[in-house]
Amino acid sequence: MTDLGATTPASLPAPRRDWAALLLCPVLMAAALPLVGSASSWVTLTAAGLAMGMMIFLMASGLTLVFGLMDVINFGHGVFISIGAYAMLLVLGPLAGWAEADSLPLNLALLAVCIVVAMAVTAALGLVFERVIIRPVYRSHLKQILVTMGGMIVAEQAIHVVWGASPVAIRLPEAFRGAIVIGDAAVERYRVVAVAIGLVVFAGMSLVLNRTRLGLLIRAGVENPEMVEALGYRIRRLFVGVFVAGSALAGLGGVMWGFYRQTLTAGMGMEVMVLVFIVIIIGGLGSVGGCFVGSLLVALVANYVGFLAPKLALVSNILVMALVLAWRPQGLFPVARR
Amino acid sequence: MSGGRGGVLAALLSDDGPRSRVLAVLLLAIAAGLAATPFVFPGSQPIGAAAKICVFIMLAASYDILLGYTGVVSFAHTMFFGIGGYGVAIALDRLGPGWGQVALGVVAALGLSCVLALAIGLISLRVRAIFFAMITLAVASAFLVLASQLSTLTGGEDGISFQLPGELRPAFRPFAEPVLGLAINGRVLAYYMILAVTVLVFLGLLRVVNSPFGRVLQAIRENEFRAEALGYRVVAYRTAASVISACAATVAGAMLALWLRYNGPDTTLSFSIMIDVLLMVVIGGMGTLYGAVVGATLLVLAQTYLQAVMAKASAAAAGAPIVAAILHPDRWLLWLGVLFVLSVYFFPTGVVGRLRGGR
Numbered sequence: 001m002t003d004l005g006a007t008t009p010a011s012l013p014a015p016r017r018d019w020a021a022l023l024l025c026p027v028l029m030a031a032a033l034p035l036v037g038s039a040s041s042w043v044t045l046t047a048a049g050l051a052m053g054m055m056i057f058l059m060a061s062g063l064t065l066v067f068g069l070m071d072v073i074n075f076g077h078g079v080f081i082s083i084g085a086y087a088m089l090l091v092l093g094p095l096a097g098w099a100e101a102d103s104l105p106l107n108l109a110l111l112a113v114c115i116v117v118a119m120a121v122t123a124a125l126g127l128v129f130e131r132v133i134i135r136p137v138y139r140s141h142l143k144q145i146l147v148t149m150g151g152m153i154v155a156e157q158a159i160h161v162v163w164g165a166s167p168v169a170i171r172l173p174e175a176f177r178g179a180i181v182i183g184d185a186a187v188e189r190y191r192v193v194a195v196a197i198g199l200v201v202f203a204g205m206s207l208v209l210n211r212t213r214l215g216l217l218i219r220a221g222v223e224n225p226e227m228v229e230a231l232g233y234r235i236r237r238l239f240v241g242v243f244v245a246g247s248a249l250a251g252l253g254g255v256m257w258g259f260y261r262q263t264l265t266a267g268m269g270m271e272v273m274v275l276v277f278i279v280i281i282i283g284g285l286g287s288v289g290g291c292f293v294g295s296l297l298v299a300l301v302a303n304y305v306g307f308l309a310p311k312l313a314l315v316s317n318i319l320v321m322a323l324v325l326a327w328r329p330q331g332l333f334p335v336a337r338r
Numbered sequence: 339m340s341g342g343r344g345g346v347l348a349a350l351l352s353d354d355g356p357r358s359r360v361l362a363v364l365l366l367a368i369a370a371g372l373a374a375t376p377f378v379f380p381g382s383q384p385i386g387a388a389a390k391i392c393v394f395i396m397l398a399a400s401y402d403i404l405l406g407y408t409g410v411v412s413f414a415h416t417m418f419f420g421i422g423g424y425g426v427a428i429a430l431d432r433l434g435p436g437w438g439q440v441a442l443g444v445v446a447a448l449g450l451s452c453v454l455a456l457a458i459g460l461i462s463l464r465v466r467a468i469f470f471a472m473i474t475l476a477v478a479s480a481f482l483v484l485a486s487q488l489s490t491l492t493g494g495e496d497g498i499s500f501q502l503p504g505e506l507r508p509a510f511r512p513f514a515e516p517v518l519g520l521a522i523n524g525r526v527l528a529y530y531m532i533l534a535v536t537v538l539v540f541l542g543l544l545r546v547v548n549s550p551f552g553r554v555l556q557a558i559r560e561n562e563f564r565a566e567a568l569g570y571r572v573v574a575y576r577t578a579a580s581v582i583s584a585c586a587a588t589v590a591g592a593m594l595a596l597w598l599r600y601n602g603p604d605t606t607l608s609f610s611i612m613i614d615v616l617l618m619v620v621i622g623g624m625g626t627l628y629g630a631v632v633g634a635t636l637l638v639l640a641q642t643y644l645q646a647v648m649a650k651a652s653a654a655a656a657g658a659p660i661v662a663a664i665l666h667p668d669r670w671l672l673w674l675g676v677l678f679v680l681s682v683y684f685f686p687t688g689v690v691g692r693l694r695g696g697r
Contacts, residue, residue: 002374019586061667069470073468073471075471125409129374133679136680136683137683141467141468142405142409142411142467143682145411145467145468145471146411146616146620146678146682147676147679147683149683150615150675150678150682151679153613153617153671153672153674153675154672154675154676154677154679157675158672160668160669161660161669161672195529196661213438221524223578235530259472270577270609273475274475274476274479277472277475277476278472278476280472281469281472281473281476285468314483314487315480315483315484316478317476317480318476318480321473321476325461336355
């Protein structure tokens, strides 16, 4: 009797970990400590950078996955972020009492309801957007860019029609205001919340992508969509699902970003899209892990540079992008080979 | 085109005439309208709108070289537009009003635009169209931030107001008597200067796209792989196209600054101008420079006059809340956005393509 153990998956050669790219952020954080000088400033800057990075990740992850899977780029993604943020108003109006209540569970519940409503709204919109705007223009990048820009213009104007054209001010729930002081370092409470939610989403996405059959299909679809189709799976449905999920994630990002800015404007999503695109380029088109690393990298660098050399901070994102592309022209973790 | 003058006219238009009677009439009407505006429509709003149309014809036509003829989407076009504006504004503000300063500003701006376009092109045109779109968006937004932050050089958010050379000021009167009932002043001269530059730039661009070089660009647009296989260096051609396009945009920016006697981030660099240009080129018709003329005219007129119509419609529909909100004068972009999406789907060659097809 032969030993079947040799053919179990456990003994398959595992893909090699790309340590150089994975260690980029920790190394950057360690290198920044002596440069910044004081440990308390470093903690504040790092926490702010991580929170910002997590929010960018939330907004960018869906977009990069959609690109990787179906070679579709949605330049109107930013408007989902705005709509997610505005959808909060549906909740914040009726439940204003919850926001002012001095009780953590009630505040957390409010945030949860906001997130659920925003994700539901943007998911539904994503379904419509995919069908009406994007479906007719598969396989043509030029038309995708144009038509999604057009969709964005219309949707932005629709926000004006529904919620008015002037910026809307919102208030953070009571428990998330102010900062936690650890020693000399002050960390804003809301940033801790943002980091926690970002980590949960990243962990959830990693689990789904790496440990479930659905994730297997998605990853296979990114590698080779024709093959997945040939094996009898309906990649179209898979794609619609991913598009809707990506839109919902943009809605979630919009809630976090809206609370962070505390002012809602129809253009807020488009403003942050520049960062999102930089992150996607840095991470490698189609890679969720790369998107995570890229988001943290961009946000941390922006914070450290803003502290060390404020003038340089204006172009730090571009510099990071240029350096990464010089090192790896396809981004940190290239996935889609098209 | 018609008759015995066809030789000269065809040469001017680089043998690329309107090829449609309706389009020819439309273009003639636009040209005649632009030429006659100061005499026919008194007041400062019509001449302002006409100057804006001229500037945007240049801007949209130069963008069409990239989008329509080369098939790449750039979001950095307003950056070059802004460089032109800032070049003139900074030169005239620092060195005083004078034609030498105008020339210096334009030349310096052209130089900077060439270098930037070359750098962006060589770095990012090697990769796919999508990368180029994203990278130009990032670069343009960084430039916008720089321009609004480096206030010692650019005046920051406030921008720069400056004095024009004497001949272009409202107080300048070349003739004692009114000509055809219009008192000619520096503003009118400035307008005709802009119109003349627009005609020159437009005919120049028409020459470029109908040259062998322009044919190669279109070949690359249609089939990049095949063009490369035929021995054309795709990156070099695309980069050259983006440099030419950037230079024309720079001239447009300089003209706008000269007309407004001002340049700031909102007038030349903002993302909404980029969107306007996209709308103009796509609605007018991609891949034909006449489309830029039609699109720019349509959009500027809509911006200037559609709002008044919508205000009336909105007031009439005051009873129905949603209808009134949709018809609100500030929502004109909503309708143009819908028109834009429909154009991309149903008539990708725009108004001009429609007119030519349905001849």
